[in-house]
Amino acid sequence: MVSAMEIYMLLPKTNCKKCGLPTCMAFAVGLLGREKKLEECTPLFEEKKYEAKLAKLKEIVAPLESASETGLVIHPEKCFGCGNCVIACPVNVAAEPTRVGAGLGPEGDRVILRVEDGVVVANNLQECKRFGPNKILCNACTATCPSKAIEFV
Amino acid sequence: MAVDVKVVTYQDIFQYGAGKMGLHSEEYLKLSASIILDKGDMASLGVAEGGKVLLENELNRIVVNATASADKPHPGLAFMIKSPWSNQLEGDESCPAGASGFRGIRAVVSPSSEGITQMDEILQRLRA
Amino acid sequence: MTEFNYKTCTGCSLICEDILFPDAGSGSVSQARNLCRKGQAHYQALFSERTGPLVEGSEVSLDQAIERAAEILRNASAPVIYGWSNCTLEAQEVGLALAAKIGAFVDDPSSYCEGQLMERILSGKIPSCTLDDVRNFADTSIFWGSDPSSTQPRHLSRFSYFPRGEKRQKSYEEERTCIVVDVRESPTARLCPNTTYRVLPGEDLQFLEAILAVLEGKIPKFGDKKKMIELGSIIKKTEYGVIFPGPAMLVSLQDQMDRFEELVRRLNEITTFKVVPMTGQYNSRGYSQLLFDRTGRVKGVKFTASGEAAEAPSLVEAVKGADAILVLGSDPLLDLPAGLARAFAAAPIVAIDPRRSLTADVARVVIPSAISGLETKGTALRTDGVQITFEPSMKTNQLADEQILTRIMEAI
Numbered sequence: 001m002v003s004a005m006e007i008y009m010l011l012p013k014t015n016c017k018k019c020g021l022p023t024c025m026a027f028a029v030g031l032l033g034r035e036k037k038l039e040e041c042t043p044l045f046e047e048k049k050y051e052a053k054l055a056k057l058k059e060i061v062a063p064l065e066s067a068s069e070t071g072l073v074i075h076p077e078k079c080f081g082c083g084n085c086v087i088a089c090p091v092n093v094a095a096e097p098t099r100v101g102a103g104l105g106p107e108g109d110r111v112i113l114r115v116e117d118g119v120v121v122a123n124n125l126q127e128c129k130r131f132g133p134n135k136i137l138c139n140a141c142t143a144t145c146p147s148k149a150i151e152f153v
Numbered sequence: 154m155a156v157d158v159k160v161v162t163y164q165d166i167f168q169y170g171a172g173k174m175g176l177h178s179e180e181y182l183k184l185s186a187s188i189i190l191d192k193g194d195m196a197s198l199g200v201a202e203g204g205k206v207l208l209e210n211e212l213n214r215i216v217v218n219a220t221a222s223a224d225k226p227h228p229g230l231a232f233m234i235k236s237p238w239s240n241q242l243e244g245d246e247s248c249p250a251g252a253s254g255f256r257g258i259r260a261v262v263s264p265s266s267e268g269i270t271q272m273d274e275i276l277q278r279l280r281a
Numbered sequence: 282m283t284e285f286n287y288k289t290c291t292g293c294s295l296i297c298e299d300i301l302f303p304d305a306g307s308g309s310v311s312q313a314r315n316l317c318r319k320g321q322a323h324y325q326a327l328f329s330e331r332t333g334p335l336v337e338g339s340e341v342s343l344d345q346a347i348e349r350a351a352e353i354l355r356n357a358s359a360p361v362i363y364g365w366s367n368c369t370l371e372a373q374e375v376g377l378a379l380a381a382k383i384g385a386f387v388d389d390p391s392s393y394c395e396g397q398l399m400e401r402i403l404s405g406k407i408p409s410c411t412l413d414d415v416r417n418f419a420d421t422s423i424f425w426g427s428d429p430s431s432t433q434p435r436h437l438s439r440f441s442y443f444p445r446g447e448k449r450q451k452s453y454e455e456e457r458t459c460i461v462v463d464v465r466e467s468p469t470a471r472l473c474p475n476t477t478y479r480v481l482p483g484e485d486l487q488f489l490e491a492i493l494a495v496l497e498g499k500i501p502k503f504g505d506k507k508k509m510i511e512l513g514s515i516i517k518k519t520e521y522g523v524i525f526p527g528p529a530m531l532v533s534l535q536d537q538m539d540r541f542e543e544l545v546r547r548l549n550e551i552t553t554f555k556v557v558p559m560t561g562q563y564n565s566r567g568y569s570q571l572l573f574d575r576t577g578r579v580k581g582v583k584f585t586a587s588g589e590a591a592e593a594p595s596l597v598e599a600v601k602g603a604d605a606i607l608v609l610g611s612d613p614l615l616d617l618p619a620g621l622a623r624a625f626a627a628a629p630i631v632a633i634d635p636r637r638s639l640t641a642d643v644a645r646v647v648i649p650s651a652i653s654g655l656e657t658k659g660t661a662l663r664t665d666g667v668q669i670t671f672e673p674s675m676k677t678n679q680l681a682d683e684q685i686l687t688r689i690m691e692a693i
Contacts, residue, residue, distance in 0.1 A: 045378055079470070080166050081317035083438035088453070093445075103435075103444030105299045105315025105414060107285050114363040116314055118321025130385035144443060144453075159462050159482055161529070166431045170322035174613065175330060176639060213619060224466045230481070232465060235616075237639065243618035257482055257532075279614055279626045280643055 070130040071153040077120035079149035085141035160258035162235040186217040192250035207265035213241040215270040289671035291563040291654025292323035294664035317434035330637040335647040348633040351692035356603030360385040364611030366562035369659025372682035381588035386599040388581040410555040417446035418521040427527025428467035487532040522554040567662035614639035657681035
């Protein structure tokens with residue numbers, strides 16, 4: 001996953017405060033925490049000299065935008081469809097103990113992770129243990145992935 | 154400007170998928186006509202990431218793309234996905250005898266400015 | 282409760298039976314559930330590069346192609362039938378009957394070096410078990426020269442590491458250990474970095490001897506001594522261990538399989554240890570079992586005029602001397618070392634193939650077939666020997682392999 005420093009290196013580094021934050025580093029952290037949007041750094045979009053950096057920033061910030069409340073990001077192009085995350089997910093296992101618990105593919109729709117068209121897809125993320133007031137730092141899905149196709153922001 | 158390597162072949166799920174879409178496709182060529190070299194070996198050859206290298210042994214010669222390994226250093230060892238390209242360098246006896254017990258591919262690697270060996274070329278060599 | 286119409290995938294030797302196609306009625310595989318990336322590619326392939334009947338590159342009718350194929354095989358004095366591993370048991374049976382009829386030499390891709398292990402497992406010299414046993418009982422899975430994440434992607438999630446089992450309710454978190462022995466950091470190795478043992482090409486025997494040494498309480502002469510001793514401890518604490526050797530290890534130990542047998546024997550003195558092969562294609566094991574039942578061998582067999590198995594040449598010798606090669610369920614020009622592939626290309630080939638392949642591209646006769654498992658029903662043996670029967674997922678007008686082979690036999 002990209003770091004705040006990597007994002008910072010691509011920003012104007014002028015601390016102009018147009019985004020409402022005091023420094024570009026603060027903006028980088030805000031972007032990563034998804035509290036800020038790239039568009040709020042108006043110089044990036046208005047000044048031609050930042051064109052290349054903007055293009056690169058758009059690329060690396062894209063997965064952040066698609067990340068869920070839980071911080072889950074899936075990179076389908078890296079996914080093997082191996083089902084490790086599907087079987088490791090404790091919510092999945094609780095939903096279908098005789099199927100997912102035993103290594104089989106889920107048959108219902110109450111699971112969070114399942115393999116569709118050869119790659120993993122996420123649904124029902126509000127059921128994820130990383131979500132909500134009693135959230136915990138469950139990392140069953142990311143720790144069992146052989147290709148870093150599933151990550152947390 | 155040449156390095157002797159043992160080439161170990163392996164299976165890759167993405168190359169398998171590309172092959173299923175078409176053995177003559179760009180994607181299959183990209184993933185198969187490729188070799189992973191130790192960083193140090195690449196540096197001593199003066200080959201840049203993605204640069205072309207010639208792999209040659211007593212059986213055949215092929216030109217493929219070279220990528221630097223992200224693994225722990227392994228000088229003298231290189232990795233290729235099992236494909237008609239790696240097969241060009243592999244002996245025809247199913248398990249050739251050798252005192253060291255290593256049955257595999259040995260090749261000399263050197264930088265190349267030739268074009269990447271195409272699937273058509275390989276098929277031609279097999280039919281010749 | 283909805284009735285789920287589960288289908289079977291023949292993309293690899295795990296032969297998963299829990300695939301769901303919401304849209305199968307329309308002939309589409311979109312939104313398929315539980316198919317791994319490999320299975321998905323295997324199914325997608327249904328729709329591209331399908332073959333049609335060809336003789337010498339010209340389009341002909343199916344009957345004409347079969348007639349020409351029968352002619353080539355009938356007139357051959359040294360025919361070879363190669364491939365087999367992507368065919369159903371039913372097709373393999375008919376094929377072996379054809380081989381006996383024409384006195385052919387038969388062989389499959391696994392005979393390379395995997396045959397040595399398979400022979401020992403089928404004859405009982407090395408103890409084996411089913412993958413369901415692995416899921417229910419195994420607390421130590423050793424992938425030696427194999428990378429299931431890339432070759433049988435659902436191996437770890439269905440059987441060997443992540444699922445719960447009868448005696449392994451706490452699974453990988455507390456009750457299972459995954460060990461990888463490999464020359465590189467494979468995707469599977471990334472899952473268990475603390476129990477990955479790096480072994481360079483040709484060093485497998487030394488690694489094996491080092492395991493035997495630590496089991497005796499001796500200092501190993503190979504590898505990181507501390508790590509090897511740790512491995513010894515893991516083994517001694519194991520209740521039910523399973524070794525999954527891959528082709529890389531089997532090539533390396535091909536002349537020392539007796540030592541591997543010895544290792545397994547020694548492990549079974551301490552605790553229970555089984556060996557389960559990692560076969561390449563979905564029904565490699567089926568072919569090996571059929572051939573073994575018939576002839577006592579799993580490697581190349583030569584059928585004589587009376588249909589009995591005789592002293593067999595090596596695959597290289599047989600192919601170089603062949604005046605006809607029937608290829609089914611395989612693409613030797615794709616998979617084999619160049620010299621052997623060239624020997625194949627030099628002989629008249631009859632290719633039975635559902636899709637365009639390198640071998641079909643050079644074949645004299647191409648006979649299109651249905652993709653077994655997806656478009657035809659049949660039976661196969663999973664990599665652990667469990668028999669799986671399947672119904673087709675898709676409709677087709679193409680003939681199944683066994684129907685084609687039957688017609689060739691009739692025409693000979």
